[in-house]
Amino acid sequence: MLLKDKVVVISGVGPGLGRKLTLLCVKEGAKVAMGCRNTTFLNDLTAEVKAVGGQVVSSPLDVKNTEQCNALVAAAVKEFGRIDGLANSAYQYAPGAFEDVDLDTWTGAMDVTCFGALRMAKAVLPHMKAQGGGSIVNISTMETRKNRAGEGAYAIPKAALEMATRQLAFELGKYKIRVNSTLMGWMWGVPVENALNAWAKSSGAPLQTIIDGVAAQIPLTEIPTDDDCAKSVVFFLSDYSNVVTGQALNVNGGEYMNT
Numbered sequence: 476m477l478l479k480d481k482v483v484v485i486s487g488v489g490p491g492l493g494r495k496l497t498l499l500c501v502k503e504g505a506k507v508a509m510g511c512r513n514t515t516f517l518n519d520l521t522a523e524v525k526a527v528g529g530q531v532v533s534s535p536l537d538v539k540n541t542e543q544c545n546a547l548v549a550a551a552v553k554e555f556g557r558i559d560g561l562a563n564s565a566y567q568y569a570p571g572a573f574e575d576v577d578l579d580t581w582t583g584a585m586d587v588t589c590f591g592a593l594r595m596a597k598a599v600l601p602h603m604k605a606q607g608g609g610s611i612v613n614i615s616t617m618e619t620r621k622n623r624a625g626e627g628a629y630a631i632p633k634a635a636l637e638m639a640t641r642q643l644a645f646e647l648g649k650y651k652i653r654v655n656s657t658l659m660g661w662m663w664g665v666p667v668e669n670a671l672n673a674w675a676k677s678s679g680a681p682l683q684t685i686i687d688g689v690a691a692q693i694p695l696t697e698i699p700t701d702d703d704c705a706k707s708v709v710f711f712l713s714d715y716s717n718v719v720t721g722q723a724l725n726v727n728g729g730e731y732m733n734t
Contacts, residue, residue, distance in 0.1 A: 488520060492614070532555075562612045566587060581627065592613050610711055614656070644722075660731065661698045661699065695728035
């Protein structure tokens with residue numbers, strides 16, 4: 476178990492990567508504290524974790540709200556006594572070309588995706604300092620490297636989050652707190668499945684044709700799954716990455732490679 480006896484906080488859990496990451500952390504031995512805005516989903520996932528024997532606390536969480544960020548962390552410390560890891564997965568998605576959008580939409584996305592992660596990092600910082608270290612993982616995207624039309628509100632805040640990752644890694648290393656990011660590409664799960672179904676419907680093409688077209692751009696010739704992508708986050712949360720900090724790991728089947 477890579478996370479045996481560790482306590483991991485996960486922000487912005489949802490039906491895709493967030494759910495898979497939560498269940499994988501539990502499988503790998505972690506106690507989990509999680510939050511999101513959708514309380515119905517949050518309650519259902521809490522019940523799912525308990526059904527497989529996991530230890531979990533959950534709290535409604537809007538990462539724009541500092542009090543709610545602090546409350547989730549406080550609940551984790553009260554229940555489990557410590558915080559070993561934080562996975563920041565909350566984001567706001569608002570597609571639209573730059574020339575067409577109201578920039579308030581973009582500042583709203585920045586507040587969630589980048590500053591929401593910073594609020595969560597602030598909340599866990601005193602506890603990680605007091606116990607002698609920890610790991611923060613910021614979930615980013617391949618789109619900070621490979622531009623797509625109309626994705627500015629998603630990619631620009633994620634790019635800022637990657638700079639924040641390096642800055643925090645530099646500043647917090649003296650406390651043995653590691654800060655890394657994972658750059659996800661296509662991830663086969665509920666959100667992408669819904670997106671590709673909508674794409675197929677709007678284009679009139681068969682769904683399998685759309686899927687095959689996406690997979691053809693990926694050297695491994697398949698769309699990575701949420702499960703496999705979650706493993707990269709667990710790696711950074713685990714002791715296997717004890718001397719790794721300030722790094723951005725491409726997790727996209729080779730669709731983007733560093734040069």
